[in-house]
Amino acid sequence: MRRSRWTHALSQNAGLALAFAMLLASLIIYCVIYYATQQRFPGGFEITTTVNNTMPLALAAIAQTMVVLTRGIDLSVGGAVDLTNALAAVHLGTTLGSTVLWSVLILLVGAACGLVNGLLVALGRLQPILVTLATLSIFQGIAIRVLPQPGGQVPQEYTNILANPMGPWSLIYIVLLALFWAAFRRTRLGVGVYAIGNDEAAAQSNGIDVRRTKILAYMLGGTFSAAAGLFLAATSTAGDATTGNGYTLTSIVAVVLGGVSLFGGRGSASGAMMGAFVTTMIVNILFFAHIDPLYQAFYEGLFLIIAVLLAGGIGRFMRRRAA
Amino acid sequence: MSQAQPAAAPAPSPVRRFLLSTERRRIVYAWCAAVLLFVIGNVVRPGFAGFNSVQAVLVVASFVGLVAAGQTFVILIGGIDLSVPWVLNGAAILMVTSSLGQNDRAPLAIVLTLGAGALAGLVNGVGVALFGVPAVVMTLAMNGIMEGLTLGLSGGLTCQACASYAPPIVQAAVHGHLLGIPAALYLWLFIAIVVSVVLSLTTFGRSTYAIGNNARASYLAGVRVTASVVALYTLSGMFSALAGIMLVGFGGQAALGMGDPYLFQSIAAVVIGGVYILGGRGHYIGTVAGSISLVALISVLMAMNMPEYGRSIIYGVIILVLLLLYGREAGEP
């Protein structure tokens, strides 16, 4: 009895479907609460701020996904965001030439951060959690050296391009990133990343160069962390060597909400981006529900646990039905 | 099989035999590192290895050491406790607000605070052991929950009681001297002995190592896996709370963010002390050495007037160097 392509696609992407359902639910709840308190529906301004504020997290979540898919975890995401954010604030400058040059350089710095992690994990054969804990400290240190006090400047045009405050143009980047991921999944490197997360030894014996693939996955992760740093600089129009810290934890939250398995090999960056948006929507909902912002972390933590339990429960349910 | 057994090697000397186990060797390294750092410190700033200076370092190390005791427990079973910062911070604030700086309220406040820490740990343990939530996610979420509760209930530390000082008796328990040695160190010594005895000489300790080695096999051997895991996370929460109490006793007042450094430092202390991050092997005595080395290192760097960024980079580099050394030596993935 053969099932159709679509039945397969749906049953094999339950995590993604769940993330989408959560995103939809959070959007509906948000609209309802917004309407109840403001007597109108959220408009262009709300959408724009939400998108612009979520972009750095969405990118950090992709960075985290890259590493988590290989059955690792990257605690240094926050440090890499800090470092690249600081570099952006100090060096982007005002001329087009320097802005473009430094944007590229900063992405390369991110890749280098990932390279360090990747080399230590793949060649040093060390635990990813410890390696990235150590490099987190190192990247944060360098970030503070680059930008000891909050400040620096990001040109207005730069902000307009990456995080235009006049309209939700950044949604284009989300679409591009989703397309990128769909393509990445169809490259040998992408398949290799998933294969390593499935079973490293089996991937190795089936002709996948595990070391190379891992190093590249960490490097790509670092590059996405750097992109997050650039977007963060663009939205806040200045730099701070410590605001990026939070992205280590929130990127893990987004990844988990997005249906990426922390045991590797399952999930997608598109799901992680949805997870990032769900995280932002929760903050929005809490805000418009007039819940004391001091309690924000409490509800986020609670929601994270509920989401994980829910995902696990649904997974078990589907398995039982299949059996 | 009838393969000839290798001829018995000449019996190694007791010292050599002791050092044959890599985990014991790591503990020795950690202690050597601690001593070495005091020697280096004394070169950088004469008097660093003096009696008073060493005491001061040890008192600060005791806070790390207490948190790291809990972290040792959960890492021994292959878990991790990321909820340390806000369990500690929440406990510190609960301590001052419930005692209001009064000695006669102190005992109850201490029980309440330790209980709150234990409760947070209990929930962690239940989530991990009963519901199968990955430890990283569960304790991360708990950190958020404790942060939200602490900030929300204390109004962002603006409440009237929040400005209270720690009861004098608690302050004395940290600063007071007995036979010329700070009271905090007696407490740490006591805890170190209890934790080491529990791990090495009790059935509970044996189960802990067994679970860390192979949880499935332990379960099939009739070990109470779920109960042990819950108990260990509970203990970790309680140790974070205890460190919170000691810290308000040390500083006098509670502050927001006072728990933040302790996540990195407790994990680092455990790793420096030679506990395997995947669980099953290691001793608290190593973690003690790791805590002292770490705080001594921080103090040496401060003595050298090393700016914050430099310290941060150097911690990271040292952890990496140690990991590479340990990894090379054990020769395991």
Place this chain on the structure above:
Amino acid sequence: MAPAVEGIGLSRSFGGVKALANASFSARIGEVHALVGENGAGKSTMIKVLGGRIAPDSGTVRIKGQEVRLSGPTDAHALGAWTVFQELTLLPWMTVAENLLLAREPRGALGLIGRRRMAQDAEAMLAGLGIEHIDPLALIEDISLAERQIVEIVRAISHEPDILFLDEPTSSLVEREVAWLFGQIRRLRARQTAVVFTSHRWNEIQSIADRITIFRGGEHVGTFTEINEDEAVTLMTGQRVDTLYPPVPKLPSPAPAMRVEKLAGPRLQGASFTLHKGEVLGIGGLAGHGHRELFFMLFGAERAASGTVSVGGREVRIRSPRDAVRRGVGLALVPEDRKTEGLLLAMSVRDNLTLSVLRRLSAGGLLRQAAERRMAQDMVARLKVRTPGIANPVGGLSGGNQQKVLVGRWLLAEPQILLFYDVTRGVDIATKHEIYELMLRLAAEGRSILFYSSDAEELAHLCHRVLVLREGRIAAELTPPGITAEQIVSAAVRDSLAA
């Protein structure tokens, strides 16, 4: 002409245990060569070395006459040598198509992998080898063990290998699938491929092998073109069959020790039987037909959907191994995979022995160290465990001695009913013999033993009665004199049960 593949004087040890001891093996171009021997004889290790999965400690490997150093399976692949390892190397959360075409995916525009084409290619690949029932879009974790085995075989064959190693390829296949595999092997032989395979089923070996090589204790015993089963078994065990198995004690008048009624759950469709005091009750049948589930359900390690279990005439509810171990129930389970389900490899012999009786050694939570040491030393002496000391890690012992430690753990718990699940797997002959003697001694003492073995000979020689499980049901009950390996195997395989 040079042999297709040759291993000369190969040695390889794992943690002090020699899996291969100066062993040699060679296979010619265009022949089917069976590699046989007991569990732990070194067959799998030889295949892993020749297939590039592990490096030998010493010795040389030649492929097509060329001396080679294989640093991974990919090196062997480049030389045309492909292997289906016993532990399958499929990726569980990827589709059949992705697995079949891993690292050689069809790429279209922009160098991207074409999903649709991949599914078509995989479908064509399966169909070309006569496989219609496997959906290329299904995830590996969603297909059956037999289907996974077939996918793994198809992947290897699809590379048109010059040399093909198959390690226990038929272990989870039913007769029809075995026939398919043998058809493929004959086709490959006609194309001058050298096929090397291992199997425990003698009729399979005789029906297809051109030559047979026997291994024992990591050494090459001999290579034959013609050999009968009895001679082969004697060479494999190094012992005449009648001295390997100790005599089974007479069963006293039957008194029930455990009664199982309609036990059902995943893969088990309702099993009812009674185990008597002093009885060794064998459970036979092919892997994957509910044996494992039966044992784990009885021990509380897996949830039963329905059914009851009574011990000593009293119904008991066993919901965890802890319930099973407690006084009044007194069960013990020696699981199949001692490395993942039995032992704590990094911990000492003592720690492993006393793990199930810690409560008895506790005085107010503290371990009574001296008593524990004595207990461990006594058991080491009783079972003749060869270890430098009770403080040494159990991972450093040989397979047989590890198994003794595991059995010793349960003897310390003084159980009335022992569940032995394939305990002699990967154990050397001498230890096997000791375990047999121990089992029968325990039975003579009045304890009851439920004994599953993948080796039908073992069951035939050691049991008072044998139940054969097929598709989760008890398909046959064999009693003396009807307990023979042939009877067990034929009851296990439905297709040949017509008689």
